[in-house]
Amino acid sequence: MMEFIKNSAFFGAMISLIAYEIGLILKKKFKMAIFNPLLISIICVIGVLLIFHIDYDDYNEGGKYISYLLTPATVCLAVPLYEQIHLLKKNLKAVAAGVFSGTLAGLCSILLMAKLFGFDHQEYVTMLPKSITTAIGMGVSEELGGIVTITVAVIIITGVLGNMLAEVVYKIAKIEEPIARGLGLGTSAHAIGTAKAMELGPVEGAMSSLAIAVAGLLTVVGASVFAGMM
Secondary structure, eight states, X not given: OHHHHHHOTTHHHHXXXXXXXXXXXXXXXXXXXXXXXXXXXXXXXXXXXXXXXXXXXXXXXXXXHHHTTHHHHHHTTHHHXXXXXHHHHHTHHHHHHXXXXXXXXXXXXXXXXXXXXXXXXXXXXXXXXXXXXXXHHHHHHHHHTOOHHHHHHHHHHHHHXXXXXXXXXXXXXXXXXXXXXXXXXXXXXXXXXXXXXXXXOHHHHHHHHHHHHHHHHXXXXXXXXXXXXX
């Protein structure tokens, strides 16, 4: 039976979708940030693989089909941006300043933390692309000599934490402007943060979609500069 499951072409996709559905149910029931569907699904999938001694490669044979949907899903983020294009034109300077300052703050925080915790150069550059989408972050990490697998893990953790904590942070800081909320999520928590922004509203989703692309480009340039600082 286990061999049949392991060799199934869709086992990885099935277990991923079931785990995410469990996360959605828990989130709806308890309405707490800790029950984030992405976090719950990650924990459930890891638990299943460990309990039944299933290799990641066997799981990924089916799970990779979900990954194929990432690119078209990212492209589709242009739709809400197009629908809110008038807001972008109206607030262009504020949007540019927000994304630039957010990207700079992220790079500076990594530099500060790396010095504080005594990272070497390789560990430092591994962390630099933490706030941009995985596809761009992997390339940046590899180019700078970082550890790509750790970069991917850090990017996912950053996104999940941003998705979980966004509403709490906005409530504490009393940030109610939809454009600011969207830009903050897209700049700091890439596509996973944008999923949260979509939940908050159409304006937040559109601005977050824009922030992903712009922050990605700024980080590619900024990471090259910051890499030489340590």
